Amino acid sequence: EAEVAQSPRYKITEKSQAVAFWCDPISGHATLYWYRQILGQGPELLVQFQDESVVDDSQLPKDRFSAERLKGVDSTLKIQPAELGDSAMYLCASSYSGNTIYFGEGSWLTVV
């Protein structure tokens, strides 16, 4: 069964350092999402791509976060500089038609 691939699974970084997460969606899925999830809360959308275009980045802290999906396939989410409050799980998800959204395993970030 096709899966959304994410890496790294776990990342520990010092505050003020840069960190990047990578996501490869299910083949053929035009829509790609990056979510942030803090323990005990629902996922918070950071950015949504349709192919290579950003369709929603209203909740992305653009002073330190950036996301790209240059060829409309895989995507990278970057944080620079990382802050303590960025510690969370970063989830990538993809969808073909919007009727089913599949999540990757997530990337756990701990900022120390």
Place this chain on the structure above:
Amino acid sequence: GQNIDQPTEMTATEGAIVQINCTYQTSGFNGLFWYQQHAGEAPTFLSYNVLDGLEEKGRFSSFLSRSKGYSYLLLKELQMKDSASYLCAVIGAGNNRKLIWGLGTSLAVNP
């Protein structure tokens, strides 16, 4: 504003039936998802409802009433492995099909 309400926690006994409710107020509606999330793991898809009525998938069923802004997830023959958080999410209006997430219901299944 847009809002999704779910109970924070529920407890049930192995072998029993449990119903997790979700009410929503959103600007537009294009479908409702239920996801299961075990601690430390990503959400996994359970169901998608866009029309009123009951959708059954094995031990899990999901119901939707659009006029009432209401859905429930029904879990039958509960197993210990069903202990998890259950997230309700609604697709709002607009071409980008933005998902609005509830905070999740933490279900504990006891022996």
